Amino acid sequence: MQHIYLDYNASTPLAPEVIDAMMPLLHDFYGNPSALHWAGVPVKELLQNAREQVAGQIGCTPGEIIFTSGGSEANNLALKGFYFKNKNKGNHIITSKIEHPAVMNPCKFLERMGARVTYAGVDSFGRVSLEEIERAITKDTILISIMHSNNETGTLQPIYEIGKLAERYGIAFHTDASQSVGKVPVNVNELHVDMLTIACHKLYAPKGIGALYKKEGIQLEPLIHGAGHEFGLRAGTENTLLAVGLGKACEIAGNQVKNRALKELTDYFWRKLKEEFGELVQLNGHPEERLPNTLNVSFVNMIGQDLLSAIPMLAASTGSACHAGSIELSPVLKEMAVPEEVGMGAIRFSLGRNTNKDEIDQVLKWLKETIK
Structure with a gap:
């Protein structure tokens, strides 16, 4: 795989x-x-x-x-x-x-x-x-x-x-x-x-x-x-x-910088996440004024690190740290007043020049299998 x-x-x-x-x-x-x-x-x-x-x-x-x-x-x-x-x-x-x-x-x-x-x-x-x-x-x-x-x-x-x-x-x-x-x-x-x-x-x-x-x-x-x-x-x-x-x-x-392909791929990823998970997934950060490659999302009432651990072939970052079974929100999400039940499910997906649509579709499939 x-x-x-x-x-x-x-x-x-x-x-x-x-x-x-x-x-x-x-x-x-x-x-x-x-x-x-x-x-x-x-x-x-x-x-x-x-x-x-x-x-x-x-x-x-x-x-x-x-x-x-x-x-x-x-x-x-x-x-x-x-x-x-x-x-x-x-x-x-x-x-x-x-x-x-x-x-x-x-x-x-x-x-x-x-x-x-x-x-x-x-x-x-x-x-x-x-x-x-x-x-x-x-x-x-x-x-x-x-x-x-x-x-x-x-x-x-x-x-x-x-x-x-x-x-x-x-x-x-x-x-x-x-x-x-x-x-x-x-x-x-x-x-x-x-x-x-x-x-x-x-x-x-x-x-x-x-x-x-x-x-x-x-x-x-x-x-x-x-x-x-x-x-x-x-x-x-x-x-x-x-x-x-x-x-x-x-x-x-x-x-x-002039190439819009990366932003279009990030937008595609977010659109598909919303179609698949609805209110279960929420965006952290500004909907427009943000980097074209960055998608920080929360899976509500879930733990981001648990999701990533269940998909070992995926390299991404979590927005919270797990200490002895308890969840601590990142200082950034805490300052944004993100509720704990939302913030603890945060994952940062950051795309790059080598990312392609097939990879995004595969990640969507992994997430669907893991969450459902």
Whole structure:
């Protein structure tokens, strides 16, 4: 029986073009990109080309891209780096209650370092309120950090509106776009953001590589001190192999964003679920303003993990965790005020470039057999 992978929000396979782009660096390009001799110069050129490819995907200049070890480090650099460099101007940060732990935990760390953090709530669709964010602003507010899209529900946040708000108050604005880049259009200038996080293994690029867009003029304190790599903001010899993979992934992502096939397949999946299960299945997240590949649904009065365990050939994620026989809703669903009898049956299906209709039909068949 076939394995079916519907967990693309957790991680993606490497795109064939990405593998092809990286292969030469496994054999021929082994020099240090900081070296000025024949072995280093070509590697530096490959690194610069990768930086240009990433910049091209989000509409910034290559000098505004900092390569990191992943989305978590990029978020930490944005939050901690900005706070430690600018805390003389104020100590207040605004974020949301549904952020990824890679934002939530740095904020909690900064609270121990003297920061004051306001955690804005969300509505039943998982969207933050612009009015609540504005009410939270004080003279000491120096940074706002709101995710571009939620990793569990796929709900898109009003980033443009928040960016304009932050701009009006003269506050720096960071967004974690780990789940968004390559799925929906992301342009830093149109969004009015000062910093933006890219997590590359969500983008058909390798694990262990990420990037932070930092608008020119934004000052950060490095987390890793050493030599002057990455414009003095991230010491350590660059991982050119993985950076080249990320660059190629960003280059080919533009065409994927324009392709509506993935959204149509996700909509087909949801339509069939409703036809088959009716009121037994409910959508978690915004019905329209969400990622085109993400479908977070609850099977009412059931346990999501039990359903997935009964279908071992299916890879998907559950929206709740089981601890010693009890069910604990995910913090995201809890903040959305999803009732326990609904939330405990949550499953996140996230489709990808390789997903096809036959696979969706097979998953529907498995679910029907398991539930009925």
